[in-house]
Amino acid sequence: MKLPFLESSKLDYKYILFNSIICCIVGLFLQKLCKSVYKRLRLVYYGSKFNAPPHRFLIGNTHQLGGADKYFKFLIDTSKIYDKYFMLWYGSTQPAFICYDPDVIKKVILAEPPKISNLYRFLSDWIGHGLLTSNGNHWARNRRLLTPAFHFDILKTYINIYNETADTLIEKWSASAERHEPLDLYYDASLCTLDVVLPCAFSMHLNCQTSGKNHPYINSVQTLGELIVKRGYNLLHHNPWIYFNFTSAGKQFQQQVNVSHEFTEGIIRKRQAELENVGNDEVKSRKSLDFLDTLLNARYEDGTKLSLIDIRNEVDTFLFAGHDTTAGTLSVTLYCLAKYPEHQSKIRDEVSNILQNKSQIEWDDLSQLKYTSLCIKEALRLFPPVPFNARTANKDLQIDGKIVPEGTIIIYSGFIVHRDPNVWDHPDEFDPSRFLPENIGDRHPFAYIPFSAGARNCIGQNFATNFLKIAIAKLVHRFDFITDFKKEISYSAPLTLKLHNVEIYLRDRL
């Protein structure tokens, strides 16, 4: 008997080809499936060897994590039960290794696991692959290229902007002092740091402190931050296809991204044209180069320039990474000083010496603001604006004889390690003297990480602390900061750390 498919050689060929393709596809699919199942089983097997708070079948701990304040509180409370670290379960197959011991944090940071997490993915939909969100060679190349933008020769030129911005805040707050109104601390600090970051980034003076957040670009920066936080708490919105096609939040996000990109690209194009007209040497000889000038002048080793998109991503990153964190630090330092007024007088003594017969704090004065600097460090210890840093293990990590398997989310927490009683005496007390050189002793270098540490530490930390020193010194010179001791503060960490129930009043010293 003849089989029908053998009747013609043409059919034969087609049939075999068709079957081979199907077999290949099924084979590849099965291989992928097996790999993925194997990976998941490994994650569950090794992950469950660690201590973990009780979790449920299928949902893990997710029911305990919803909302910025709930998530924060859950991590802090659980860290008090388990020594050094614990495993949290996002569903029953995705472990997250939460660690807060200096030695373990050191191991994690030195292993340099990449930044692959939902938060960075959501951020990339806006700030693309700038320094904060990129990994591997792309990150290393750009980090090398951007480091000169934060050299003190460049930072020096921002000193007038720092002073002017602090003066505008003083002007604004003198009205609040007169009316005996509590400060809208975070809001005002956020406008103030925008006024610092925008001119330093691209010489843009939007005067946010006086005109508010009405500018479409400022509004978009603010709205995008809020939308990213909300997206994090809605599992359905994690899927980009659903988020951007079927949700009003996704559509609003895209709309605001367009506003932000249009604005930044417009400025870059204008500056590129200016550069072509006046020439590189003239731009380089300008008294004050902004971040954008540095980016436009930067060249990779092979002489190529950053692309327009690369520049846009880095400028957006500068703004995003710089403004909220610095505003948070300004707010918590003023809160700490209001709560512990004895430190205000020490700052006042030091700044009065500097401002005897002038109104500006100059570059060379910064090194004399020693006590101000100790207070900022201590406020950053108690309330680090980035309380948790997230990574994903790209290889197995050995911790105390156990394995944190590849694919595990890793979260190391500055907030928790900064209050570790094994490292810090009376950790909940505000005591700036712990940062005096004679008191640092042999403190573990990874026990204090407000700017993270290692290769991916904060590139903007000197930029931020220079501004903060000037702002705090000038503000404390002018006002008494007063708060109500009885109120219990609480925290949440939507994107950066926020304190709630903070009420601060001012008394003008003029």
Ligand code: HEM
């Ligand atoms: C007091 C204010 C600031 C604090 C507390 C702070 C904190 C941090 C932390 C903890 C990281 C590590 C993030 C991670 O690993 O996920 C980081 C990274 C970064 N910060 Fe800051 N930051 C501050 C101000 C700034 C400013 C003013 C800028 C820019 C002008 C900036 C730009 C960046 C960038 C670009 C990165 C990514 C660095 C990299 O991965 O190579 N930061 N910052």
